[in-house]
Amino acid sequence: MKPDFELKLQAWLDGELPAAGAEQARRLAAADPEAARLLAELQAIKTAFLDSEQTVTVPESREFYWSKIERQIQREAAVHPALGPSWAERFRRWLAPLAGTAALAAVLLVALNQFKPQQTAFNQVSGMTDEYNPRTFRDNPSGINFVVFQAARQTSAASDVPQPARIRNDGSSFLIEHE
Amino acid sequence: MPDQPENPTDVDLVRLAQKGDMRAFEELVARHRDKVYSRAYSMMRNEDEALDLSQDAWVKGWQRLGQFQGDSTFVTWMTRIVINLCLDQLRRLKRKRAESLEALEEEPGGVEAHIEITAPNPTAGLERAEVRASINRALAQMSAKHRTVLILHEFEQMEYKEIAKRMQCSVGTVMSRLFYARRHMASLLAGLRREN
Amino acid sequence: MSHPVQPAFLRRFPALCLLALAFHLTALAAPAADLKLEAKMIWGANNRPDTVKYITVDPALAATLRRNFKWTNYYEITNVAAVIPLHQTRLLRLSDRCTVSIQNLGPSLVAVDCLNQGKPISRGTNALPCIYTGTNLDDTAWFIRLRSLDGKSTK
Numbered sequence: 266m267k268p269d270f271e272l273k274l275q276a277w278l279d280g281e282l283p284a285a286g287a288e289q290a291r292r293l294a295a296a297d298p299e300a301a302r303l304l305a306e307l308q309a310i311k312t313a314f315l316d317s318e319q320t321v322t323v324p325e326s327r328e329f330y331w332s333k334i335e336r337q338i339q340r341e342a343a344v345h346p347a348l349g350p351s352w353a354e355r356f357r358r359w360l361a362p363l364a365g366t367a368a369l370a371a372v373l374l375v376a377l378n379q380f381k382p383q384q385t386a387f388n389q390v391s392g393m394t395d396e397y398n399p400r401t402f403r404d405n406p407s408g409i410n411f412v413v414f415q416a417a418r419q420t421s422a423a424s425d426v427p428q429p430a431r432i433r434n435d436g437s438s439f440l441i442e443h444e
Numbered sequence: 445m446p447d448q449p450e451n452p453t454d455v456d457l458v459r460l461a462q463k464g465d466m467r468a469f470e471e472l473v474a475r476h477r478d479k480v481y482s483r484a485y486s487m488m489r490n491e492d493e494a495l496d497l498s499q500d501a502w503v504k505g506w507q508r509l510g511q512f513q514g515d516s517t518f519v520t521w522m523t524r525i526v527i528n529l530c531l532d533q534l535r536r537l538k539r540k541r542a543e544s545l546e547a548l549e550e551e552p553g554g555v556e557a558h559i560e561i562t563a564p565n566p567t568a569g570l571e572r573a574e575v576r577a578s579i580n581r582a583l584a585q586m587s588a589k590h591r592t593v594l595i596l597h598e599f600e601q602m603e604y605k606e607i608a609k610r611m612q613c614s615v616g617t618v619m620s621r622l623f624y625a626r627r628h629m630a631s632l633l634a635g636l637r638r639e640n
Numbered sequence: 641m642s643h644p645v646q647p648a649f650l651r652r653f654p655a656l657c658l659l660a661l662a663f664h665l666t667a668l669a670a671p672a673a674d675l676k677l678e679a680k681m682i683w684g685a686n687n688r689p690d691t692v693k694y695i696t697v698d699p700a701l702a703a704t705l706r707r708n709f710k711w712t713n714y715y716e717i718t719n720v721a722a723v724i725p726l727h728q729t730r731l732l733r734l735s736d737r738c739t740v741s742i743q744n745l746g747p748s749l750v751a752v753d754c755l756n757q758g759k760p761i762s763r764g765t766n767a768l769p770c771i772y773t774g775t776n777l778d779d780t781a782w783f784i785r786l787r788s789l790d791g792k793s794t795k
Contacts, residue, residue: 272619275626279597281604310626313633314598317576321482323498324491329708330477331470334502338466341503399762407704409785410767414774 274300278307332402336410454518462509469509473502476519480526486595487530489584497533501526527600531610534588570637582632590625597622674725675744676789677768681718681734684711684773684781701785709773711781721789740772740784748788 270293276282277290294300323330399412452460452468454475460468480501485494505522512521570578583591592611596602604622608615682697684705694715696702702714718734724744729751733739739758743751748768754761762772769787776782 268620272616272623275623276604276619279604306630307626310630310633311598313575313579314594316572317579318482318486318599319576319580320478321485321494323477323481323495325495327474327477330499331473334473334499334506335466335470337499337503338506341507399764404704404708406707407700408769409704410770411708412762412764412766412770412772414762414772 270300271303274304275307278304278311328405329402332405333400335405336401336403455514458509458512458514458518461506462512466506469506472518476522477502479519480522483523483595483599484526484530486583486599487527487588487592488533489591493533497529498526501529504529523600527596528610531592534592535612537588578633578636579629581636582629585632586625586628590621590628593618593621594625594629673744673747674723675750677722677724677730677742677744677750678785678787678789679718679720679722679732679734679740679742680716680785680787681738682783682785683715683717684709684713684783685715686710686712686780688713705771705783709781714783734784738782738784740786742786750786752786754784 273282273286273290274294277287277294282290294304399414401410401412403410452471454472457468457472461472477498481494481498484498484501485491488494488497501522504525508525512518516524583594586594589611593607596607596610597604602610604615604618607622608618611618613621680697682701682705683694694717697705697714697716705714706712720732720734722730722732722742724730724742726744726746729741729743731739731741737757739755741753741755745751745765749765750768750770751763751765752770752772753763754772766786769785771786772784773781
């Protein structure tokens with residue numbers, strides 16, 4: 266069987282052929298046993314995929330997963346304030362009056378020579394070597410920002426408490442010496 | 445949350461989130477995070493990458509919420525975002541492991557000619573859960589581009605043209621990859637059934 | 641002829657302007673923002689050693705740590721307070737191995753370098769309060785909590 270015809274059969278099965286091509290494919294499939302077997306195999310795979318997708322659960326708690334998203338949204342908003350939903354609406358409600366006051370304050374700051382560039386990123390941590398790979402998240406109830414030095418996966422069998430996904434025992438250790 | 449019904453639908457939450465209500469968006473994340481993560485995992489087959497990409501997708505979803513018009517469901521819209529991010533990532537990744545089949549795949553009558561039609565119905569006799577598990581295992585054994593084309597066509601119901609656009613290749617390439625992927629899947633499923 | 645009703649934000653505009661101006665002038669008049677910082681080193685463990693006479697951390701902090709990590713008990717090892725002028729850096733020693741270098745970057749923002757036996761292991765900025773953490777070789781954990789003490793007493 267020619268490859269072009271095989272692809273045509275497939276396209277017919279997928280409803281991607283125009284009417285004329287579909288009719289031609291149907292007639293040829295009826296006349297060729299090998300084509301019929303191929304069609305049956307393709308159809309079986311297509312059918313097997315129906316309702317066959319396995320949904321995988323996120324391996325992190327709701328709070329932990331969300332805290333990283335929220336942090337990234339805030340970080341990017343600090344760099345690109347225009348990003349975000351309905352910026353026009355928020356501008357209309359609140360930023361118009363504040364824009365004027367901010368402009369006035371900026372003039373005063375410059376005039377009094379108090380203006381200094383500040384870091385706007387509020388949580389950026391990087392590891393100094395490949396061994397130390399910090400990950401950050403925010404615990405919303407307490408408002409504390411966590412920086413976790415990354416590690417290979419530990420088993421969580423010993424604990425029911427949600428924990429960051431990856432903690433490594435790799436020597437980033439400030440071992441406490443006891444008496 | 446102001447003006448929020450007791451059991452908000454996705455439409456209600458999207459409307460609130462579009463006005464800047466981040467708690468509404470957090471609820472959307474909670475409702476659909478598994479689906480979005482699942483799509484990323486099915487494409488990347490790597491938990492860490494899937495986590496990162498799914499979270500990037502949510503961030504992008506927040507940033508582009510104003511563009512969501514309700515033409516599709518919110519979760520479908522989010523799934524499309526994570527798919528694009530996964531495709532970008534796949535393009536960036538350099539595959540060190542040799543994938544010998546890929547050297548033949550684009551030749552007409554190349555690999556396909558080597559796969560005999562072994563079983564007209566490779567899933568015959570399997571329970572639904574077994575089929576699901578077998579497909580998952582078989583997908584894990586495939587190359588990224590064949591897995592992707594199967595996922596986009598079979599799970600995402602995309603047409604050839606849309607797949608071609610997203611994968612940045614021709615419709616003809618999509619057709620041959622899909623054909624090969626299906627034949628390969630049939631062969632893998634038949635093999636898995638023999639093992640069991 | 642009747643005047644059209646102004647939208648609410650326009651009616652608020654003059655008052656907001658004056659309020660913001662007063663706020664900014666007040667801020668300008670205040671002295672440079674020294675940071676009163678507390679650095680607390682905490683040890684997390686599941687056992688409760690008899691020979692170690694460390695005090696447990698306050699219940700609220702313990703609850704936060706238990707919510708996010710697997711260890712049951714959290715002990716205060718070291719507590720160091722320092723006043724760091726704006727843009728200045730202070731080195732705080734928290735244990736035999738652990739030193740943190742902290743630069744005051746402005747309101748509740750710090751640059752933190754963590755050093756393990758003098759070797760830097762991370763560098764970055766963070767908003768206060770924050771906690772750095774990692775695992776010890778014996779599967780206990782260390783935590784370094786940094787917070788501003790403005791208006792608070794050292795615990």
